[in-house]
Amino acid sequence: MSDLRLATCTYQEFAPHxxxxxRTTAGHPRFPLSYQLGGHARLITPTRxxxxxxxQDAxxxxxxxxxxxxxxxxIEQELAGIAGANELDSPLVLLCFDRLDRLTPPDDWCHRLHFAKWWTEQTGDEVPELGAHRKQAPPTLFDA
Structure with a gap:
């Protein structure tokens, strides 16, 4: 169990409340954001x-x-450092570009979902998705 509160969303769907x-993406958003990023979680950013x-399985x-x-x-220390530099009572919302409601099988996944599953396995803490929810995804190798 971790003291950190985490959630996931897209840059496009995020709202300050x-x-x-x-940021958890290899690249910066190429569109203007109406909010200031609280940090970049480099250790959970996928490599190019x-x-x-x-x-998906690979x-x-x-x-x-x-x-x-x-x-x-x-990873927990990096995230705690980002939380400590911002509002401690506020959940960290891990952002990427993929809108889950627009993805279609078999490509209806992204790294933030894999991170959320990994984090839950490590801590027992759920990581809610705050953006539009995805269509039902097929099971993966790690769902067993």
Whole structure:
């Protein structure tokens, strides 16, 4: 269990009342934001090589390898540092570009969903999605 409160959303759907917006993408948004980012969670940002993988199971395997390589403690420390530099009572909202309601199978996934599942496995804490919800996704290798 962690003291951090986390949620996920897209840059486009985020609103300041949701919490502290945190970048988790390899690139900056190429459109103006109506809010200020609270930080960049570099340890959970997928690498450019990972972004080239289009098969969900292969991507998730590589992304989990990245997360496990950094280690839970380092990731938690980075996120706690971002929280400490912002409003401590506010959840950190981990942002990316993919609107889940616009994705279609088999491409209806993104790294923030894989991170949320990994975080829940590590802490037991759910990480809610604050954007539009995705269509029912097929099970992955790690759902067993």
């Amino acid at each position: 949701m919490g502290t917006p945190v 090589d990972l972004l080239k993988i289009n098969v 991507y998730e395997w590589g992304y989990r390898r990245l997360l496990n390589g950094h280690g839970f403690q380092r």
